[in-house]
Amino acid sequence: MQDREAKWAGLMRAAIGGDGAAYERLLKAMAPVLRSIARRGLIRAGRSEAEAEDVVQETLLAIHLKRHTWDADRPVGPWVHAIARNKLIDHLRRRGNRADIPIEGFEEVLSADEDAPPVEARDVEPYLNGLPARQRDVVRCIIWEEISIRETADRLKITEGAVRVALHRGLTAIAACYRRDST
Amino acid sequence: MKTDDLIRGLAADNATRSSIERWLFAALAVGLVLSAILFAAILGLRADIAAVAGEFHFLFKFVVTLTLAVTATLLVLRLARPGAEAKLRAIALLAAPLMLGAALIAEFTTLAPAMRMTKLVGSSWATCLASIPLLSAPILVAALIALHHGAPTRPALAGAIAGLLAGGLGAAIYALYCLEDSPFFLATWYTLAISIVVAAGSLAGARLLRW
Numbered sequence: 438m439q440d441r442e443a444k445w446a447g448l449m450r451a452a453i454g455g456d457g458a459a460y461e462r463l464l465k466a467m468a469p470v471l472r473s474i475a476r477r478g479l480i481r482a483g484r485s486e487a488e489a490e491d492v493v494q495e496t497l498l499a500i501h502l503k504r505h506t507w508d509a510d511r512p513v514g515p516w517v518h519a520i521a522r523n524k525l526i527d528h529l530r531r532r533g534n535r536a537d538i539p540i541e542g543f544e545e546v547l548s549a550d551e552d553a554p555p556v557e558a559r560d561v562e563p564y565l566n567g568l569p570a571r572q573r574d575v576v577r578c579i580i581w582e583e584i585s586i587r588e589t590a591d592r593l594k595i596t597e598g599a600v601r602v603a604l605h606r607g608l609t610a611i612a613a614c615y616r617r618d619s620t
Numbered sequence: 621m622k623t624d625d626l627i628r629g630l631a632a633d634n635a636t637r638s639s640i641e642r643w644l645f646a647a648l649a650v651g652l653v654l655s656a657i658l659f660a661a662i663l664g665l666r667a668d669i670a671a672v673a674g675e676f677h678f679l680f681k682f683v684v685t686l687t688l689a690v691t692a693t694l695l696v697l698r699l700a701r702p703g704a705e706a707k708l709r710a711i712a713l714l715a716a717p718l719m720l721g722a723a724l725i726a727e728f729t730t731l732a733p734a735m736r737m738t739k740l741v742g743s744s745w746a747t748c749l750a751s752i753p754l755l756s757a758p759i760l761v762a763a764l765i766a767l768h769h770g771a772p773t774r775p776a777l778a779g780a781i782a783g784l785l786a787g788g789l790g791a792a793i794y795a796l797y798c799l800e801d802s803p804f805f806l807a808t809w810y811t812l813a814i815s816i817v818v819a820a821g822s823l824a825g826a827r828l829l830r831w
Contacts, residue, residue, distance in 0.1 A: 453636075455634060457631045457632065457634060458631075460630075460631045460634075461627060461628065461630075461631035464627040464630060464631065465624070465627055468623055468624075468627065490623060493623055494621065494623055494626050497623070497626060497627065497630060498626070498630070499771070499831065501630040501633070502831075503702070503770075503771040503831065504637075505636070505637040505638065505639055505640070505769075506640060506700060506701045506702060506770050506771045507701070508701060508704065511704070515703035516701070516702050516703045516704075517703075518703060519702035519703030519773055520702045520703075520771065520773075522773075523702065523771075523773045527830075557622070558621055558622070558623065559621070560621070561621045576629065579628070579629050579632050580621065580625045580626060580628065580629040581625065583625070583628065585632075586632055601632075601633065601634070601635060602635075604629065604632060604633045605633045605635040608629065608630065608633055616830065616831075
């Protein structure tokens with residue numbers, strides 16, 4: 438458990454320093470832990486585990502968009518857990534569950550089983566259609582077509598800087614769609 | 621959308637954001653300037669400011685309100701970070717009320733009983749109740765904008781503490797105009813006026829600080 442904290446903190450520092458590969462590894466390492474928190478929280482609230490991946494993705498978006506709120510002098514684990522818990526409560530509230538469902542403490546999460554495979558998350562295609570054209574195109578290229586920032590810039594005939602701005606805004610907009618969603 | 625795909629998208633976005641501290645201090649600077657302009661336009665310094673500048677009761681108003689603002693700032697910075705330990709800073713919030721309590725006791729024991737009610741009611745409570753929220757408003761808006769860049773897991777509470785911060789600063793500015801220096805007046809009307817700002821901050825926070 439200490440190992441995980443040290444590893445995550447190291448990757449987080451590298452990520453903040455601009456190391457995109459370290460950041461991707463960090464988020465991939467976090468995903469199974471977040472999945473475990475989400476699954477167990479949903480089960481306790483009497484909801485279907487099938488919703489877990491939505492919560493995982495919403496949590497990852499929040500971790501990403503709020504990563505500057507991590508204090509580099511403090512452990513990453515409690516910060517991640519607080520965000521995961523918050524997003525789980527949001528998700529349950531939107532679906533009409535009471536807000537005070539018991540959510541396991543951080544210690545329990547550390548020993549969580551993380552073998553559960555991801556299930557398919559919601560289709561965010563409808564969200565994308567509500568985005569401005571450039572943001573939609575950039576998000577499509579990078580997330581669905583798996584092409585790089587540079588190739589996206591070439592294809593859309595805009596600068597790499599513009600791609601990055603559109604990507605950031607697009608991700609922020611998708612997170613906002615999740616937040617408003619109540620289906 | 622597959623989670624791994626999302627992660628690739630997130631990793632490609634390397635936009636950096638300033639820390640919540642920088643956001644808050646920049647926002648407070650702007651809020652304070654706007655509030656100072658309002659103050660100059662509507663109220664202005666009290667005429668006898670040079671004469672009272674060294675007096676304990678006059679200075680005490682700034683000690684209490686600024687202590688409140690500083691302790692609220694320290695707490696709200698913690699509340700803006702998920703999972704951050706905030707207990708000690710919440711306890712530190714008691715500093716201003718405790719000081720005020722001590723000053724009240726001192727005033728109670730030294731002031732003639734007949735004077736107590738006069739000092740408490742004062743003659744400018746309506747101005748006080750209207751002015752402090754008005755002077756605090758730009759600061760509260762600025763603080764809420766800064767907090768929006770943070771991630772408060774308890775939005776209503778974070779908003780309320782932002783209200784305490786804005787109310788403390790607004791009250792300190794108002795104290796440059798206000799002629800009532802008795803701790804009785806401070807404890808009654810300043811407190812009530814700051815409570816209005818806290819309530820506004822809490823209501824606004826609950827709506828605007830979700831993320």
